[in-house]
Amino acid sequence: MIKDIVEGGWSLIAGMWVTIRRIYRPVVTVQYPRKYLEMSPAYRGHIEFAQFPETGSHNCVACGTCMRFCPTNVIKVQGEKTHTHSEKRASLYFIDFSHCSLCGLCVANCPTQTLKFSGEYDLAHYSRWDGVVDLIQRLEESA
């Protein structure tokens, strides 16, 4: 009985010793709006076009593989040919980011490797239409 009380009391003191030491340890949280964490290079934001140095633009041929593989059907791509026998090129590429599950199947299956993940993560928005990203416009703006 007395042994139980002493042992129990000692275990409580041991626990308090663990917590009191933490008071002087540096904090581990980051004060978010003041400081930003660096995202890892692999971070999967929404997709965007990669810019190829040879062409200075994207290489999307509007094959539609990403569209077919997307589990949530958020990708809309349309292409047009400049003349009859030329390759198709994407003229419209929209994703609705608000439904995207960031699985990366589009990037993994893109035959021309023109899709990549952007590092963006401040993606909260006010309207559901703000989640729609025009990839071609985005590429032009970044260029």
Added chain:
Amino acid sequence: MANEFLEPITEQTFYLNMGPQHPSTHGVLRLFLKLDGEYIVEADPIIGYGHRGHEKMAESHLYEQFLPNTSRMDYLAGLILNHGYVAAVEKMVGIEVPPRAEYIRVICAELNRISSHLLWFGTYVMDLGGFTPFLYSFDDRENILDILDRVSGSRLTYSYCRFGGVARDVDDEFITATQQFVERLRSRWDDYHNLVTKNVIFIHRAKDVGVINRELAMRFGCTGPILRAAGVPYDVRKAEPYSVYSELDFEIPTGSKGDALDRYIVRLQEMEQSLRIIEQALERLPDGAIKAAVPHKVRPPRGDYYFAVESARGAVGFYIVSDGTSYPYRLKARVPSYGNLQVLTEVLPGTLVADTISILGSIDIVVPEVDR
């Protein structure tokens, strides 16, 4: 049970609806309790609030497209479920996975298992009223998430395994970060034990509470730490070794009584075993490809296939019926939380309301996994 809503409430007993919105039902579980004072006379877990129809969804998705769904069933061990599903499809099609990819999968799955157990540790102690251990375990868990974020690009729903391999190769930084994490977590055990395991209040709250013995656990199809805490050394990683687990040396910790304290200790020991697995796998990590050649669209031959892996909560099995097209005819996910949750009806009667929380916490359910 539905009829009992209409039954007149006697003077002695009353009904308490715990959940679906309650601080400690871990999501949207609803416990319908018949109470006599603070003692529970009857308990009925009511599930389905988080039902999203994943299994039905699979039937209208390509095999590839179902991958993101798997990590959304059990969001705490998403990578392990990814692994299970991918391995099931690989078995159907007959894809040989390169050894490097297998080792990476095992390392990441074990990291994921530790992160799940750490989260469980924190939330269980928080259910019992201790806030601070929760923050400490999350501090450690954050390290795992950072490591997995570096390699997979995501922190919770990884979608990292792909048919025939993994999505991204690991680099040296990943290996050093993982080794550092292993050391860091080993140095933390003392604090965890002093703060929680040896704490007299914690022992009183967990010991002899919610005893799920061998027979009960087997009758309800419990797996994972619950079954092992009851003394049955069943672990899919040992019983039907998949991936490269047969080459790695680890033990299956078991308990004896099957009470909440046993489950707690089994989980802590499992984390230590996972650290051992990670160390060995990092040492043996071979060079080579990370992805085998896979057909553009997976079309498994006709037939039905089953593949099980050990998630943080128990055996996860994917049973897939193929009709030869690129869409599964039927996909059934056998999830551990479902069986583990059903035990509540047997274990809860006779306990106190405070014990309900302790028992519910100790069996570690993930409600979206139950509901699917």
Added chain:
Amino acid sequence: MAAWQNLVNFLGPDLTRIVVGLVGVLALVQVNALFLVWLERKVAAHIQLRIGPKEVGPFGILQTIVDGIKLVSKELITPRHVDRKLFMLAPIAVFLPVLVSFVVIPFSERLIIRDMNVGLLLIFAFSTFNVLAVLVGGWASNNKYSLLGAVRAVAQNVAYEIPLLLTVLSVVMWSNSLQMSEIVASQSKVWNVFWMPVAALIYLICATAETNRAPFDIPEAESELVAGFHTEYSGMRFALFFLAEYSNMLIVAAVATTLFFGGWKSFPGLGFLPVPGWIWFFAKTYVLIFVAMWVRWTFPRLRFDQLMNFCWKIMIPVALLHLIVYAGVIKIIN
């Protein structure tokens, strides 16, 4: 100055002292609660490797004022099926006795509103009111969680009052008085905590239980009973419960300081410092409160039956034994 003279003439010196004192106590209670909430959040944060409030004011010290303004400006929601009168009465009833208890607490040698000869009795008599208010609040809420919380609170507080009073009795026997200033004076040579440490320990444990703080916070155990007896309260009514909790902490810590830690007397060996007595008093009180917070953010919660077992099987026998032993010792010394 003339107006002040008129007031004193009109009320008489005794009544003036009480009126001024009560106004001072009201201010103290508010400021103390604001400070303690901030301190609690800071202590919790640093124990948990976080920063805690930091945005409003230096080190976030004005955060609680802003929170208070928000609570005051909220609508007072009265759920439909509650007992309206009792529901509104409970927050007031929980707060008023807190004020009365401060009347007899000696903050320093002369800073005491009224040095009654039954001071200690008055404090314990009024602190019992607290339980009634909690029961009324929980019962009137017409919520099962509230009811369970209220029932737990009553059982717990009634049980823990017994060892609390038993230990206090041994102090009273030593000082031979219920008057707070006499009790402090009796510790002029050695603090009571040094020669009856068991009593001090039992007092502190019981005081934690009396104020419903972790690890004895089962009446409001948020992981079991959502928020216990104040589940249905919101806005300023909730704030009053909150205020009462922190004021109760101050009271039990102040009483502990008075009974066991030498009241306004300086720390041993620091008597030469020119520090007024009330600073010593508050320093000791807040150290005790800090320990209570430290305990709260370290331990899990006890289960209800274990709590009662602990009280009836350990605390009360030990307190009784302690009382008997010290009664004998005091008899021999005198």
